[in-house]
Amino acid sequence: MVTRLRPESLAELRDAVRDGPSRLLITGAGTAAGWGGTPAPHDAVLDVTGLNAVLAYQPSDLTVTVQAGLPLAALQDVLAKKGQQVALDAGRIARGATVGGLLATADGGPARHTYGTLRDCVIGVTTVLADGTVARSGGRVIKNVAGYDLAKLFHGSLGTLGVIAEVTLRLHPLAEASCTVAAACTPERSLELAHRMMRDALEPVALEWYDGRLLARFDGTASGVTRRARATGFEEADPSVWQEVADVSLGGPGDTVFRIGTLPGLWPWVAARVRARTASPPVLSSSLGAGVHTVRLGNTTASSFDRLREDIAGRGGGTVVLRRGIEVPAWGPPPASVAVMRAVKQRFDPSDRFGAGRFTPWF
């Protein structure tokens, strides 16, 4: 049984890293344990869920500072009392995903169309590095360009650079009203409809193709969302569909789930490629404004998955594996910047203490 370290304060976390065993696997709620490569053997699991306090909340400044092990759902409850939110709706949130985990995995949901991911909301971060250094970057105000923004570096780091200990986020007001509409369409047609909706400045907060339909959500005032929803000509839809969309990223036993980023306009091509390369019908969703496609395959082979990933890389797309039901390398052809990523890893964690194996075979 691997040792489990569960510090409950920043000081304990620092000590756990500084004095703990060599190889550490950082974990929050464990909702993304399958993301990226399979962790190499490690000496201890460093569980940050004991750091779960709200450290400072200033509703009038639209900012909140929390310890990284706080589940985002719990934070949302606190913020909702003041009519505010962290504008993130990734599927894992309902399963207890932590703020630090959501930052480290670069996860997102349908609201990425307007708000992006935590990269776009994080304004400050405190991290503990492999040598026990406690380092802050950013700040607690929305607008700040002093020094390097290291929070960005940790976005997508999958626990390989250091431990995210505290996070400061910018907040958004909760909308007074919301309305969801849907229209059955093909991926090709969805692009045209989405383009028209954006061109007409209807400002959907989320815009997603899922399961044969284009879905749009409007947030705003009661009269405003009704009017804009009507202007689409779509049917009104049950808003619970957004959780279904977000849940495409989760998958179950045996599923292979991955997320692809391409030019938004390549979406019909991506959908066609995925279908052509898989035996059973895939579950697909696409954020049409951002060009982020999430794919769940129940049944595939390593060779067809590899070919699919190469197809996508050939069109400039990147792929992140969220769950592997089959044995395939976690990462496909590396991006041009992989050499810089290696150099960053080398400078931040020279003895490879954190998350070994997550970026195999890239580094």
Place this chain on the structure above:
Amino acid sequence: MDACVIRDFVAVLGRDNVLTEPTELRTYECDGLTGYRVVPALVALPGSAAEVAATVKVCARHGIPFVARGAGTGLSGGALPVADGVVICLQRLRRVLEVDPMNRRAVVEPGVTNREISRAAAPYGLYYAPDPSSQQVCTIGGNVAENSGGAHCLKYGFTVHHVLAADVVLADGTVTTLGGDSPQQPGYDLLGAFIGSEGTLGVVTRVVVRLLPKPATVSTVVADFATVAAAGDTVTSVIAAGIVPAAVEMLDNLTIQAVEAAVAAGYTADAAAALVIELDGPDDEVTEQFGQVLELCRRHGSTNLRVAGDPAERELIWRGRKAAFAAAGRLSPDYIVQDGVVPRGRLGEVLVRIAGMADAAGLRVANVFHAGDGNLHPLVLYNRAAGELERAERLSTAIAELCVELGGSLSGEHGIGTDKACSMPAMFTQDDLDTMQRLRAAFDPEGLCNPGKIFPTPRLCGERPGPYRPHPLEVAGVIDRW
């Protein structure tokens, strides 16, 4: 500079694009922060991304430090040359390579101005959101280096939220791409870390920016107030009502007078403070929320409400606001622009303290700022000929550090550059700064890329403080370390 080194640059760029004459070099001795001047040894004028890479390779081969430069409008000395170093001027790379309306993006070279991007996108009903006041002349390359904001960033964010990818020449002359076709990219967000690194991690040669559809409705009001505090309270109420305006700007009386003298934008000359509040978005939302904003202004005692009746009037209001820095020249022969940020809730407090500090220093400070996000732009007015420079610089630094003491930041959008490097220990510990240097070293192990910026150096700031210091925010009681 050694003749054979100059020959290497000439071989890459041609004689006409390598400047070495002292009179030519002097043009590049400073950026918008004119108090700092250093004449570089050579100015390179590459005309393509490949020539930028080749120029950097020559620098790397000879161990020569280099500084990339766009339009030179930066206000923190980020493009200040290094003595014996090279300035790589990117003004010749000024093509809009592509506007892709279906994918809502534009691909541009670094020397393209901020305003040109929106101009190129306009036929498609699209625009580029970040709008620094210098947008007519500042370049996208400089915007990427500084993570430029602008008046509308409370709602729309900064450069980092609007750039999808950048081709970057690293300090050894190799070329890489950060980011990609989609915000969904595997691995560390190197692009996010690069944006705002003030030219210390590499030179941008191509930028892919996100374009937004123009909002359906825009409504703008100028609200006058009898006190700065009343204006500040109004802003707090607007945010508390769940409204995120596209922009909330505040001008104090000194600034209003200067602006009116300069561009006659119709501000009320004797108002103690004016708020410019702009909402944009869908019709119903803007109409309803704008009504709420006007009501809140009245409730806080606004003495006059001027609603822009048409786009031309809105343009005029903004011309006044954006001319504020330049107009300060009407109040004083010299001035320093500060850029500190405070949590919005402490705006009133910081203004009172700035006024006290200005009185103590015997100098005037005009205030114009982005009230929505607490980003101040105090203009420290002084007369160099009367020997007031040093006093003004001390006051300016004290204001920036006061912002940190109140839980804010040294800089909201102008960058640290040369100007505020020595104040960085007021905001960050040595451990924090050393950690940032790890990123620096990963990109540029030799330290050739825009050295001497952001980080305090003994040469610039005197001896460094000792290794142990409590975090400045701890001392201020803003954070607990343990």
